[in-house]
Amino acid sequence: MPLSVADTLPEAFKEWSFTEEIVDHEEAIETCYLCGQENIRYHFKIKNQYTNHKLWVGSHCILRFDVAVFDDGQQLSVEDAKKKLDKLTEKMQLDSCIRALQRLAKAEDNVILTSALEYYQKNKKLTPKFAFVVFWRLSENGVAHNPSFFKINLRKKKYRKDLAEMPASRVRYFWSALTTSQRQIALDLGHSPPPNI
Ligand SMILES: [Zn+2]
Structure with a gap:
């Protein structure tokens, strides 16, 4: 006023x-x-x-x-304004994931990490195999990131198969990046959340 x-x-x-x-x-x-x-x-x-x-x-x-x-x-309209602000927020979250991946790729000379960065820039998602390595190395290197901003690709059959065959301890690394329905898929495959979630 x-x-x-x-x-x-x-x-x-x-x-x-x-x-x-x-x-x-x-x-x-x-x-x-x-x-x-x-x-x-x-x-x-x-x-x-x-x-x-x-x-x-x-x-x-x-x-x-x-x-x-x-x-x-x-x-x-208020509804479309909300959509626009949500979209801008989502873009900031995507950019923040890419910044974390760039810092990680710089911190380690590791071809998996540079490939994961390229894959994320292109697809805005990680495959389950990339997700395990990325989250493991992010925490090992102390790179600040918000796990829930990352998105995981489970659309392809191959990625669900990779998830099914992955040891449970690896899936827990990226559990917080899974959506509610993806967590259900993981549970159905016999996986379980980390103890702190
Ligand atoms: Zn306010």
Whole structure:
């Protein structure tokens, strides 16, 4: 409100729009400057069209307060705004996985790791065999990463077969990267989650 022209809240929010600027702070250490929510990892910048004030906020506040989100000059519905912000977040998560894989490939002279990086850049997923080596080496090298951002490819029959034949101890390395339905597939194949999950 103090940064807006209008004197009622709903009117004030109409003055604001998303600027398309986003920042990944790598860890959930930031604050939403609209509602004060802490432990935010991603910041989205909004701007007041009259006062030119800018604020870094969480995507939740853009949606909650109906801050305008545009695409090709068109203001999006709340539903489409959510889709767009989700897509931007997903892109930041993909980029963060690629950065982790790049750091790992640099840390070790290992052809499997450079192939895994290339595969991820192309397919945005890891095969189960790559996943085991990548997660094992990420933790051995202390490379910061969020396992749940990684995606595993189980679509092909070959990858489900690889998963079936893999020792259970290896599957546990990338358990947290599996989706709920992929975990079910792993359980059906006789695998089990690591003790801390
Ligand atoms: Zn907020």
